[in-house]
Amino acid sequence: MSFASPMIQEQANMPEPAAAAAKVAARNVNVYYGEKHALKDVSVDIPVRAVTSFIGPSGCGKSTFLRCINRMNDTIPICRVTGDITIDGKDIYDSRLDVVLLRARVGMVFQKPNPFPKSIYENVAYGPRLHGMARSKTELDEIVVNSLKRASLFEEVKDRLQESGTGLSGGQQQRLCIARAIAVSPEVILMDEPCSALDPIATAKIEELIDELRSNFTIVIVTHSMQQAARVSQRTAFFHLGSLVEEGSTEQIFTNPKDKRTQDYITGRFG
Amino acid sequence: MTQHIVRAYDEELGALSVKINQMGGIAEAMLTDAIDALVRHDVGKARGVIERDGQLDALQNEIEELAVLVIAKRQPMANDLRHIMGTIRIASDIERIGDLMKNIAKRVTVMEERFIGTRSLAGIQHMAHLVLGQVKAVLDGFAQKSSDLARHVWLHDGEVDQLNNSLFRELLTYMMEDPRSITFSTHLLFIAKNIERAGDHATNIAETVFFIETGQQLSGPRPKGESSVFAVSAPGK
Ligand SMILES: Nc1ncnc2c1ncn2[C@@H]1O[C@H](COP(=O)(O)OP(=O)(O)OP(=O)(O)O)[C@@H](O)[C@H]1O
Ligand SMILES: [Mg+2]
Numbered sequence: 485m486s487f488a489s490p491m492i493q494e495q496a497n498m499p500e501p502a503a504a505a506a507k508v509a510a511r512n513v514n515v516y517y518g519e520k521h522a523l524k525d526v527s528v529d530i531p532v533r534a535v536t537s538f539i540g541p542s543g544c545g546k547s548t549f550l551r552c553i554n555r556m557n558d559t560i561p562i563c564r565v566t567g568d569i570t571i572d573g574k575d576i577y578d579s580r581l582d583v584v585l586l587r588a589r590v591g592m593v594f595q596k597p598n599p600f601p602k603s604i605y606e607n608v609a610y611g612p613r614l615h616g617m618a619r620s621k622t623e624l625d626e627i628v629v630n631s632l633k634r635a636s637l638f639e640e641v642k643d644r645l646q647e648s649g650t651g652l653s654g655g656q657q658q659r660l661c662i663a664r665a666i667a668v669s670p671e672v673i674l675m676d677e678p679c680s681a682l683d684p685i686a687t688a689k690i691e692e693l694i695d696e697l698r699s700n701f702t703i704v705i706v707t708h709s710m711q712q713a714a715r716v717s718q719r720t721a722f723f724h725l726g727s728l729v730e731e732g733s734t735e736q737i738f739t740n741p742k743d744k745r746t747q748d749y750i751t752g753r754f755g
Numbered sequence: 756m757t758q759h760i761v762r763a764y765d766e767e768l769g770a771l772s773v774k775i776n777q778m779g780g781i782a783e784a785m786l787t788d789a790i791d792a793l794v795r796h797d798v799g800k801a802r803g804v805i806e807r808d809g810q811l812d813a814l815q816n817e818i819e820e821l822a823v824l825v826i827a828k829r830q831p832m833a834n835d836l837r838h839i840m841g842t843i844r845i846a847s848d849i850e851r852i853g854d855l856m857k858n859i860a861k862r863v864t865v866m867e868e869r870f871i872g873t874r875s876l877a878g879i880q881h882m883a884h885l886v887l888g889q890v891k892a893v894l895d896g897f898a899q900k901s902s903d904l905a906r907h908v909w910l911h912d913g914e915v916d917q918l919n920n921s922l923f924r925e926l927l928t929y930m931m932e933d934p935r936s937i938t939f940s941t942h943l944l945f946i947a948k949n950i951e952r953a954g955d956h957a958t959n960i961a962e963t964v965f966f967i968e969t970g971q972q973l974s975g976p977r978p979k980g981e982s983s984v985f986a987v988s989a990p991g992k
Binding site: 710711714738739740741747748750751752753754 | 757758759760761764829830831832833834835836837970971
């Protein structure tokens with residue numbers, strides 16, 4: 485029996501509010517690791533001055549896609565990337581592009597903390613010095629302290645800035661990497677599960693930082709916490725088996741996803 | 756619906772639905788019995804209705820506590836979250852239906868017997884029958900996860916309003932004809948209004964069920980009964 489009525493407002497068919505201007509635009513991106521087709525035809529716009537989260541089961545290609553955005557995949561010999569990725573409309577796979585500069589514009593925080601085997605101070609100072617961002621030692625000190633503060637690590641390390649970064653706890657190392665990433669004021673910040681090793685308080689501080697950075701930067705965060713994605717991001721993209729299944733406003737993805745695979749994943753059901 | 760990976764989660768959601776079902780069963784029985792008590796002037800039965808209200812309150816509390824616990828433990832998303840929030844709302848609507856029936860039953864315990872038998876009682880019975888049908892249908896809609904059934908209930912709310920309006924005119928005529936019937940008729944007016952409001956709660960539940968199942972709001976115009984010019988408000992519960 486059917487009671488179909490034209491009176492029902494079909495909200496699902498209403499167009500999504502237009503996303504803000506795209507900072508990063510990916511078109512038909514495919515990634516192969518040797519024979520393995522890890523990312524399949526991904527096209528997505530990542531809006532400027534907003535947080536976009538990538539969610540999806542382990543091995544679905546989130547980190548792979550993230551690494552395409554700052555050409556980290558170039559460092560993996562068997563990795564092959566096809567398709568187009570632009571930042572501000574400029575092809576980042578252009579052979580004339582300076583990859584070092586690109587990586588200064590597109591900072592990254594990795595899934596596993598990877599501080600340089602140098603002092604805490606040097607970890608953060610390295611980038612700004614490399615890019616000539618400080619004219620004096622005082623200015624450099626300021627950048628280092630500020631970055632450590634924003635990553636909510638300063639209080640814990642202020643008395644041992646000359647000690648090795650690798651001597652910190654896992655969660656502290658991750659915050660050090662965040663400080664290192666933001667020290668060069670990148671335009672785009674890619675974060676691969678930045679809070680997976682952090683306690684709830686440090687996590688809350690990082691989320692607060694992300695929220696603060698959002699007004700000036702474009703942020704992409706990979707997270708396995710649905711709540712975190714719901715809290716920090718405005719857009720959410722769901723990946724599954726190498727494909728981008730659904731992308732939309734975070735509110736829509738978490739309250740009323742269109743694709744059954746998305747719904748099964750975010751509600752913890754068997755896919 | 757595919758099962759959750761964590762089986763206990765399915766059990767908790769299932770427990771919420773079971774409690775809604777229990778509440779629905781009690782509220783339906785209260786409605787039937789309250790009208791029965793009125794028509795037969797069965798004060799004993801009316802007292803039974805009054806007593807059962809406590810069961811609804813207790814179940815509503817259990818639902819709220821369980822819902823809060825599930826939210827805290829599982830951080831539900833999407834349809835699960837709608838289900839849990841919807842359950843809380845439905846429980847509150849059913850609890851209100853129970854209050855309205857308790858109010859009817861209280862009136863029965865103080866009404867004079869000598870006017871029983873007026874034709875108006877037939878009108879009230881008819882209204883109650885319609886509302887009972889709405890409540891049953893919408894709770895079936897909840898149990899069967901049927902947005903169609905919910906929409907059906909939502910679209911048929913107008914009949915009850917219409918009946919209430921014609922009943923109002925009828926009772927007004929009686930009161931003018933025979934002022935001695937004013938007290939009794941006034942009770943009937945309030946009772947009719949209570950039944951109508953129970954129908955409104957069935958409509959609320961329909962909206963909730965539709966939202967749970969589709970994530971969308973039922974909205975837009977629908978066939979409404981003549982709007983009541985003579986708004987009658989019931990005394991406090
Ligand atoms: N360096 C590599 N060499 C070969 N295969 C790789 C490499 N890196 C990733 N892969 C494969 O590509 C697929 C996608 O991996 P990716 O690391 O992008 O997943 P992910 O979504 O980030 O998963 P997780 O949530 O576990 O971090 C996987 O099947 C993985 O095994
Ligand atoms: Mg990864």
